[in-house]
Amino acid sequence: MAGHDVCDATHPPPRPSDENPRTSLRRARWAIALVFLVHGAVTGNFATRIPWIQDHVGISTGQLGLALAFPAIGASLVMPLAGRISHRFGARTALRGLLALWTLALILPALSPGLITLCCALLVYGASAGMADVAMNALGVETEERLGRPIMSGLHGMWSVGALLGSAAGTVAAHAGTDARLHLGVAALVLTVIGTAACGGVLDLRSAPDAHPPPRFTLPPKAALVIGAVGFCAVFAEGASLDWSAVYLRDVLHTDAGLAAASTTAFSCTMAAVRLAGDKVVARFGPVRTVRGGGALATAGGLLVVAAQQPAMALAGFAMIGLGIAVVVPLAFAAAGRSGPAPSQAIAGVATITYTSGLIAPSTIGGIAQATSLTASFTLVTVLAAGLIVGARVLRLPGRTTADGSRGTADAGGAGRA
Numbered sequence: 001m002a003g004h005d006v007c008d009a010t011h012p013p014p015r016p017s018d019e020n021p022r023t024s025l026r027r028a029r030w031a032i033a034l035v036f037l038v039h040g041a042v043t044g045n046f047a048t049r050i051p052w053i054q055d056h057v058g059i060s061t062g063q064l065g066l067a068l069a070f071p072a073i074g075a076s077l078v079m080p081l082a083g084r085i086s087h088r089f090g091a092r093t094a095l096r097g098l099l100a101l102w103t104l105a106l107i108l109p110a111l112s113p114g115l116i117t118l119c120c121a122l123l124v125y126g127a128s129a130g131m132a133d134v135a136m137n138a139l140g141v142e143t144e145e146r147l148g149r150p151i152m153s154g155l156h157g158m159w160s161v162g163a164l165l166g167s168a169a170g171t172v173a174a175h176a177g178t179d180a181r182l183h184l185g186v187a188a189l190v191l192t193v194i195g196t197a198a199c200g201g202v203l204d205l206r207s208a209p210d211a212h213p214p215p216r217f218t219l220p221p222k223a224a225l226v227i228g229a230v231g232f233c234a235v236f237a238e239g240a241s242l243d244w245s246a247v248y249l250r251d252v253l254h255t256d257a258g259l260a261a262a263s264t265t266a267f268s269c270t271m272a273a274v275r276l277a278g279d280k281v282v283a284r285f286g287p288v289r290t291v292r293g294g295g296a297l298a299t300a301g302g303l304l305v306v307a308a309q310q311p312a313m314a315l316a317g318f319a320m321i322g323l324g325i326a327v328v329v330p331l332a333f334a335a336a337g338r339s340g341p342a343p344s345q346a347i348a349g350v351a352t353i354t355y356t357s358g359l360i361a362p363s364t365i366g367g368i369a370q371a372t373s374l375t376a377s378f379t380l381v382t383v384l385a386a387g388l389i390v391g392a393r394v395l396r397l398p399g400r401t402t403a404d405g406s407r408g409t410a411d412a413g414g415a416g417r418a
Contacts, residue, residue, distance in 0.1 A: 028143050029151055031201030035099060035136050036155045037162035038195040042106050042129070044166020045187045048173070049110065049180040056180070059115050067115065070122040072359040075130025076352045082134035083344025086205075091142075095135045096199035102128040103195050106188040110180040130355065134348045139202055141337030141347070146203075150287075152330035153278030160272035223339040223394075224346040227332050228353030230291070230391040233384040234328035235354045237298060237321055239361030240381045241267055244374070245318045248305070252374055255311045263315055267322045274326035287331045287395040295388025298324025302382030306375055321385065328388060329354060335395045 054064050086094040105128045108121035137152075144151045166187070173183040245267055249260040282290050301320025308314035332354070336346040368377040 025143065025147050027201050028203045029147060031198050032136065032140050032143055032203075033155055033158045034198035035095065035195060035202065036140070036158040037165075038099065038103065038191050038198060039129075039132060039136060040159035040162025040164075041166035041169075041187075041191055042103055042162075044163040044168075045170045045184060045191075046106060046109065046125075046166075047163075048167050048170025049184060052174065052180040053109050053112070053118070056110070057112060057114060057118050059118070063115055067118050067122055069359060070119045071126025071129065072355045074123040074126030074128075075133070075355050078127045079130040079134050079348040079351050079355075080345065082131040082138075082348060085131070086135060086138070086344060091135070091139055091205040092199060092202050095132070095139060095202060096196055098128065098132040098135050099195040099199060100192050102132040103191040104188050105129075106191070107181070107185045110184045130351065134344060134351055137333045137351070138337060138344050138347050139205075141334050141343060142205065143203055144334060145338070150279040150282040150334075152334040153275050153282060153327045156327075156330040157272055157275030157278065160268070160275055164268065164272060224336050224349035225353070226391075226394050227335050227339065227346075228350040230388060230394060231329050231332035231350055231354040232357040233387045233391065234325040234332075235357040236361045236364075236384050237302075237325050237381050238271070238329075239358045240365045240378070241318055241321050243362040244365050244369075244377070245314075248374055248378070249311055249314055253308065253311050253314055259311060263318055266315070267318050270319055270322040271326045274323055275330065278327035278330070282327065282331065287335070288392045291328055291331060291392035291395055292389050294324040294326070294328060295385055295392060296324070298385035298388065299382055302378060302385050305378050306382060321381070324385065325388070331395050 050064070050068075054061075059067070082094070082098065085098065088094070089097070102125075105121075105125045108125055109118060112118035112121045140152055140155045169187065170183065173180075242264060245263040246260040249255040249263055250257065278290075285293070298321045301317040301322075301324060304317030304320065305314050306317075308317060332350055333347055336350040337343040339346045364380075365374075365377040368380060
């Protein structure tokens with residue numbers, strides 16, 4: 001992304017400051033990390049109150065499944081607008097507004113009196129989530145480029161931490177019998193305040209006065225489609241494992257409900273831990289070798305799940321899948337941001353593909369299981385994990401720009417060494 005900012009234009013002229021540029025960048029890095037945490041916390045809070053919302057609205061499981069497709073639909077429809085909004089208002093102001101819209105949208109589903117209003121609320125909820133997602137990932141990529149070292153895996157790790165914290169808060173509220181309208185309303189206000197404060201520290205990027213605004217809607221560049229295919233494989237494996245690992249242990253290996261449920265929690269914690277530590281691995285081996293190694297590990301994990309005769313084998317297999325795919329999506333966003341002159345457009349394209357993957361993965365696994373078996377479903381997961389080994393090369397890095405403006409070199413695996 002050297003040579004252009006998140007607004008797809010030139011950087012603003014530097015302003016006199018007594019602050020060390022490295023100190024300013026470190027502050028921007030922690031600010032954007034907090035933004036990722038807030039974004040994840042919204043998702044975590046909402047997910048725990050879905051049963052309350054279903055009971056409150058009075059809809060069937062099938063109707064709930066229909067309604068839960070609308071966040072992905074809303075996100076996919078409007079994510080390309082994030083670049084234009086950033087161009088118009090500047091990256092910091094745009095992120096502040098889009099993140100506030102997302103955090104405040106948390107209350108909307110709980111206020112819905114019926115199925116139609118719930119679908120509309122979730123459409124807005126998903127649209128605001130998607131635009132904030134593109135804006136914060138684009139700023140994350142730019143911050144990474146200026147620092148001259150990998151941070152995207154850690155940022156997505158912070159998102160996972162936020163999701164875990166949000167789900168913990170939601171679980172406490174649910175067990176206490178708290179009305180979801182009260183719980184989500186308070187959570188929305190608190191997260192809005194924290195998110196607004198965090199946005200004050202992110203990079204303040206603005207387009208040049210004569211820069212052309214990005215198009216409102218356009219097909220993503222070809223490079224983003226190829227990178228998105230790699231993200232698709234990882235997100236499909238993630239969605240399948242999160243939604244079906246507990247069912248797999250219960251129905252295929254006949255474990256008790258407690259052990260089956262623990263597999264999902266363990267998978268989520270593994271993903272968060274690996275993402276937090278992933279930047280050091282990427283800095284050491286580069287994104288290409290990291291994803292190839294992760295793909296091999298996830299493939300081996302999928303084979304272990306398919307061949308499992310004991311719960312311990314399946315648990316180990318799901319853990320290996322989580323370890324292998326954890327850093328793929330952050331690296332895909334980073335690669336998209338460097339893939340051409342319109343980073344927001346490319347990131348929106350990759351985000352649309354990964355959102356779609358997350359949407360179709362659970363139903364695809366269920367459909368295959370219905371027609372054949374759940375074991376056969378995870379054979380598909382294993383094949384897609386193997387696709388990471390083949391597709392990893394599209395994540396190769398060019399030379400990088402470090403904080404002092406010098407150029408680093410890309411190693412054999414594609415990593416620029418800071």
